Amino acid sequence: MTAPKQFASYVDANAESYIQRLAKAVAIPSVSGDAKYRQHVFDMADFLVNEMRSLGINVHKVDLGKHVLDGEELQLPPAILGSIGNDPKKKTILLYAHYDVQPALLSDGWDHEPFRLTPDPKTGRLYGRGASDDKGPLLGWLNVVEAHVKSNIELPVNLKFCFEGMEESGSDGLDDLIKAESPKGKFFDGVHAVCISDNYWLNDRTPCLTYGLRGISYYKVSVSGPARDLHSGVFGNTVHEPMTDLIHLLGKLVTPTGEIKIPGLANLVAPLTEEERKRYEVIDYSVADVEHSAGARVAISDDKVRVLTGRMREPSLSIHGIEGAFSAPGAKTSVAKTTSKGKFSIRLVPDMTPELVDPIVINYLEGEFAKLNSKNKLKIENLHGGKPWVTDPGHWNYKAAIKATETIYKKTPDLTREGGSIPVTLTFAEALGVNVLLLPMGRGDDGAHSTNEKLDRSNYIEGTKLLGTYLHEVGAISIV
Amino acid sequence: MTAPKQFASYVDANAESYIQRLAKAVAIPSVSGDAKYRQHVFDMADFLVNEMRSLGINVHKVDLGKHVLDGEELQLPPAILGSIGNDPKKKTILLYAHYDVQPALLSDGWDHEPFRLTPDPKTGRLYGRGASDDKGPLLGWLNVVEAHVKSNIELPVNLKFCFEGMEESGSDGLDDLIKAESPKGKFFDGVHAVCISDNYWLNDRTPCLTYGLRGISYYKVSVSGPARDLHSGVFGNTVHEPMTDLIHLLGKLVTPTGEIKIPGLANLVAPLTEEERKRYEVIDYSVADVEHSAGARVAISDDKVRVLTGRMREPSLSIHGIEGAFSAPGAKTSVAKTTSKGKFSIRLVPDMTPELVDPIVINYLEGEFAKLNSKNKLKIENLHGGKPWVTDPGHWNYKAAIKATETIYKKTPDLTREGGSIPVTLTFAEALGVNVLLLPMGRGDDGAHSTNEKLDRSNYIEGTKLLGTYLHEVGAISIV
Numbered sequence: 001m002t003a004p005k006q007f008a009s010y011v012d013a014n015a016e017s018y019i020q021r022l023a024k025a026v027a028i029p030s031v032s033g034d035a036k037y038r039q040h041v042f043d044m045a046d047f048l049v050n051e052m053r054s055l056g057i058n059v060h061k062v063d064l065g066k067h068v069l070d071g072e073e074l075q076l077p078p079a080i081l082g083s084i085g086n087d088p089k090k091k092t093i094l095l096y097a098h099y100d101v102q103p104a105l106l107s108d109g110w111d112h113e114p115f116r117l118t119p120d121p122k123t124g125r126l127y128g129r130g131a132s133d134d135k136g137p138l139l140g141w142l143n144v145v146e147a148h149v150k151s152n153i154e155l156p157v158n159l160k161f162c163f164e165g166m167e168e169s170g171s172d173g174l175d176d177l178i179k180a181e182s183p184k185g186k187f188f189d190g191v192h193a194v195c196i197s198d199n200y201w202l203n204d205r206t207p208c209l210t211y212g213l214r215g216i217s218y219y220k221v222s223v224s225g226p227a228r229d230l231h232s233g234v235f236g237n238t239v240h241e242p243m244t245d246l247i248h249l250l251g252k253l254v255t256p257t258g259e260i261k262i263p264g265l266a267n268l269v270a271p272l273t274e275e276e277r278k279r280y281e282v283i284d285y286s287v288a289d290v291e292h293s294a295g296a297r298v299a300i301s302d303d304k305v306r307v308l309t310g311r312m313r314e315p316s317l318s319i320h321g322i323e324g325a326f327s328a329p330g331a332k333t334s335v336a337k338t339t340s341k342g343k344f345s346i347r348l349v350p351d352m353t354p355e356l357v358d359p360i361v362i363n364y365l366e367g368e369f370a371k372l373n374s375k376n377k378l379k380i381e382n383l384h385g386g387k388p389w390v391t392d393p394g395h396w397n398y399k400a401a402i403k404a405t406e407t408i409y410k411k412t413p414d415l416t417r418e419g420g421s422i423p424v425t426l427t428f429a430e431a432l433g434v435n436v437l438l439l440p441m442g443r444g445d446d447g448a449h450s451t452n453e454k455l456d457r458s459n460y461i462e463g464t465k466l467l468g469t470y471l472h473e474v475g476a477i478s479i480v
Numbered sequence: 481m482t483a484p485k486q487f488a489s490y491v492d493a494n495a496e497s498y499i500q501r502l503a504k505a506v507a508i509p510s511v512s513g514d515a516k517y518r519q520h521v522f523d524m525a526d527f528l529v530n531e532m533r534s535l536g537i538n539v540h541k542v543d544l545g546k547h548v549l550d551g552e553e554l555q556l557p558p559a560i561l562g563s564i565g566n567d568p569k570k571k572t573i574l575l576y577a578h579y580d581v582q583p584a585l586l587s588d589g590w591d592h593e594p595f596r597l598t599p600d601p602k603t604g605r606l607y608g609r610g611a612s613d614d615k616g617p618l619l620g621w622l623n624v625v626e627a628h629v630k631s632n633i634e635l636p637v638n639l640k641f642c643f644e645g646m647e648e649s650g651s652d653g654l655d656d657l658i659k660a661e662s663p664k665g666k667f668f669d670g671v672h673a674v675c676i677s678d679n680y681w682l683n684d685r686t687p688c689l690t691y692g693l694r695g696i697s698y699y700k701v702s703v704s705g706p707a708r709d710l711h712s713g714v715f716g717n718t719v720h721e722p723m724t725d726l727i728h729l730l731g732k733l734v735t736p737t738g739e740i741k742i743p744g745l746a747n748l749v750a751p752l753t754e755e756e757r758k759r760y761e762v763i764d765y766s767v768a769d770v771e772h773s774a775g776a777r778v779a780i781s782d783d784k785v786r787v788l789t790g791r792m793r794e795p796s797l798s799i800h801g802i803e804g805a806f807s808a809p810g811a812k813t814s815v816a817k818t819t820s821k822g823k824f825s826i827r828l829v830p831d832m833t834p835e836l837v838d839p840i841v842i843n844y845l846e847g848e849f850a851k852l853n854s855k856n857k858l859k860i861e862n863l864h865g866g867k868p869w870v871t872d873p874g875h876w877n878y879k880a881a882i883k884a885t886e887t888i889y890k891k892t893p894d895l896t897r898e899g900g901s902i903p904v905t906l907t908f909a910e911a912l913g914v915n916v917l918l919l920p921m922g923r924g925d926d927g928a929h930s931t932n933e934k935l936d937r938s939n940y941i942e943g944t945k946l947l948g949t950y951l952h953e954v955g956a957i958s959i960v
Contacts, residue, residue: 033811034808070809070810071809103808103812108709170811216713220811225774225776226774226776226778227775229588229927229929229931230774230930231928232800232827232929233827233899233900233901234680234773234898234900234924234928235770235773235791235899236790236791236798237790237796238770238780238787238796239770239778239779240736240737240778243798243799243800244798244799247727247730247731248731248736251728251731255724256720256724256725256728256853256854257720257853257854258716258718290718291719293710294706294708294710294719295706295707296706296707296855298719298855299720299855300717300718310717311718314717317717318721318723318724319723320723320806320812320813321723321802321805321812322805323806323808323809325799325800326800326801326803326823327803327805328514328803329549329550331513331650331823331825332582332800332801333696333698333798333800338589338775343806343811343812345712347712347713347717372736373736373737374736375777375778375779376778418713418714419714419715419717419718420711421713444714447709448711449709449710449711449712449813450709450711451709
């Protein structure tokens with residue numbers, strides 16, 4: 001059973017109004033990681049609550065308390081919990097998405113104002129921060145509900161919604177909420193499966209379903225020494241400079257070809273079986289695809305399986321930057337400030353966990369620092385962490401999504417694991433004890449977290465059809 | 481012959497008005513290295529021209545043309561040329577200072593607004609960006625002229641002034657001006673010696689005269705690859721990350737104990753003679769002094785001569801920071817942008833020159849980059865450079881300054897070489913063929929280029945007396 005034809009017709013007929021909905025959402029700069037933008041995250045929550053209520057969804061905001069950001073105590077953006085339908089004969093599907101976004105400034109190198117949705121009529125691309133990550137997919141679900149309500153089509157399942165505003169900044173407060181609302185009689189009780197649309201196709205032509213995610217451990221390494229900024233002429237070669245020490249430590253983390261240099265981490269990675277290796281060989285993906293997405297010929301290997309496993313089932317280590325050093329254009333000559341803080345993260349795969357990885361990383365860096373014979377002081381903090389996740393792609397939840405994809409895109413989706421982290425996936429899986437499906441809307445070249453993020457118009461509109469069709473397939477499957 | 485008593489009396493009686501003059505100057509944020517502040521640099525020039533004219537100094541501004549900063553074409557701040565006195569029986573002394581300052585933001589860690597002069601009545605310190613570097617010393621000369629004019633004391637020498645507004649950003653345009661104005665019949669013709677007050681005592685108790693300066697070569701190392709910012713989850717361990725490559729290169733530059741790792745540079749450094757070594761042993765300076773200035777026990781050695789020569793007659797290499805990486809607080813996970821740009825500088829000593837050093841540095845980094853087997857691209861630029869300088873501290877110009885120091889401070893000054901760069905020193909020495917004296921006003925703990933820069937009130941007021949007394953000593957010396 002596919003979705004009724006009126007559903008797809010309604011989506012096609014209302015495509016422009018759906019794009020306007022996305023434009024309104026992109027216009028709200030709901031950056032969760034910068035205290036200055038916090039009010040906009042709240043505004044975004046209010047926008048969604050109004051949209052959802054106008055569609056007949058029961059909705060309430062949940063206060064997640066306070067946290068500290070950049071030394072400032074701030075109210076956390078609310079979780080938005082919603083539900084529509086309560087038919088005991090239907091399955092209940094929980095839909096998760098996030099309404100916060102990564103930072104974006106025109107001066108970062110965007111071609112257009114990042115918080116104004118800018119369509120390119122030639123390519124059909126809709127440019128804007130959050131278009132693909134994750135406002136487009138979130139609104140896709142609202143578009144689906146609208147199409148059903150306005151066309152008087154019965155929803156094939158009961159829906160619950162959980163939308164959060166802190167996904168890009170560690171999902172503070174959400175885990176506790178999910179755990180609190182999962183027991184019998186609570187909000188999430190009765191959910192049969194979860195669907196999350198917050199990742200991407202591997203390339204720009206073949207849809208995929210995702211059954212695994214890497215976890216993350218994010219570290220701040222602080223080297224401190226002088227009590228003030230020091231002039232490099234006056235103090236160069238007379239004091240231990242924090243920046244010199246920090247650069248040495250950061251240079252001990254990963255090779256330019258991607259191998260992590262921290263002894264002991266490789267032992268935590270489950271070995272790649274031959275059967276698993278074959279699964280990567282058949283994926284519709286090439287080294288040229290990764291280079292197309294990156295916009296340059298910078299793939300770390302010419303071997304497709306090496307590149308795919310490097311993303312999906314091997315850890316990675318990225319150095320993100322340095323806080324407390326000269327970062328502007330020009331040629332300032334101060335010695336680095338009293339403290340230089342390096343930021344790096346490790347993407348985790350089974351059987352790594354932050355609990356296993358943290359002491360190895362910290363011991364290693366402390367040992368390397370001791371070798372430097374510096375009088376400066378070292379401090380290493382784990383800023384946030386999340387375990388990796390893998391599930392069974394043979395579950396009915398995946399079968400429904402495969403059928404829906406074949407209906408809308410006339411292709412069998414690739415079964416992939418994703419390199420990024422969506423820690424809430426694991427929380428839902430563990431707290432609810434049900435299958436979780438990652439059903440992406442956007443393409444691999446959407447530039448999530450990057451400049452010129454975009455969502456293709458066709459992915460937004462056909463993707464809305466995909467989400468709705470998936471619900472109808474789920475509704476049709478017998479699970480007893 | 482020391483200066484007439486009325487001179488010192490006038491300075492003491494007008495100390496508060498001199499401090500007000502400094503407060504007005506500090507209030508103008510004349511940051512030369514940031515395009516947004518450029519108008520303030522012009523405002524600072526106008527402030528000085530008005531002050532000088534009110535004292536009877538003949539003054540004119542010289543347009544130095546345009547330059548490009550942060551991709552923007554900007555008008556350079558003018559040079560201010562002035563003169564007072566034209567008596568062929570007197571010597572003519574050229575006074576150089578600069579009216580631009582380093583960047584400063586309260587958020588960098590200043591205890592007070594950096595562009596408001598904030599006296600601490602308990603310690604006598606005058607806090608503010610530029611108080612010591614170099615607005616205090618520059619205004620010291622104007623204070624001297626005022627004291628003579630208002631007290632009807634004849635100036636003992638003819639004075640010429642050359643004040644620039646780009647010292648902190650490479651002195652663009654000044655070299656050409658000096659070379660153009662040095663020949664017979666031009667503005668600088670007839671100058672017998674130069675005095676520059678733009679450095680610091682070694683400690684906080686003993687005045688010094690400085691007869692040598694390190695040069696500098698400032699480099700930008702750019703590693704570029706991806707055409708856009710990439711998500712570290714999606715691309716980690718699949719592409720060559722510019723930040724990883726850059727960190728590896730920056731780690732190849734200097735050891736945590738200050739030794740430069742670039743082969744070939746040490747061969748350019750003139751060997752330290754035993755006689756020279758003894759000169760460093762007698763300087764009133766200890767490892768505790770450098771740690772007092774730095775505010776922490778971070779000296780690179782316990783050997784006073786090692787620390788002193790590390791600052792004065794050995795090269796140093798400092799890594800200043802990275803442009804194009806995540807530098808804010810928080811935990812953003814983007815892979816570094818398309819290009820990561822590291823900034824570092826090498827302080828040069830005789831017989832190093834930028835011309836000799838540049839190809840060694842560039843070849844070395846290109847060789848190290850080739851070893852990384854990265855598909856990214858490397859670009860190395862020298863952003864600015866200046867040769868080191870050493871002169872003879874037995875010259876009459878130094879003898880006059882020694883006598884003046886003994887008169888004002890009742891101490892024989894240390895004879896030092898300085899770790900910083902004042903490239904104009906060498907330009908004056910070469911273009912005019914006369915002796916150049918560096919006569920500092922501030923103390924070693926003033927925090928030039930740092931947060932909480934200050935000038936002690938006593939250094940400003942006694943320093944004004946020192947500058948005036950020096951001129952009288954110069955006037956009294958027979959040089960035929």
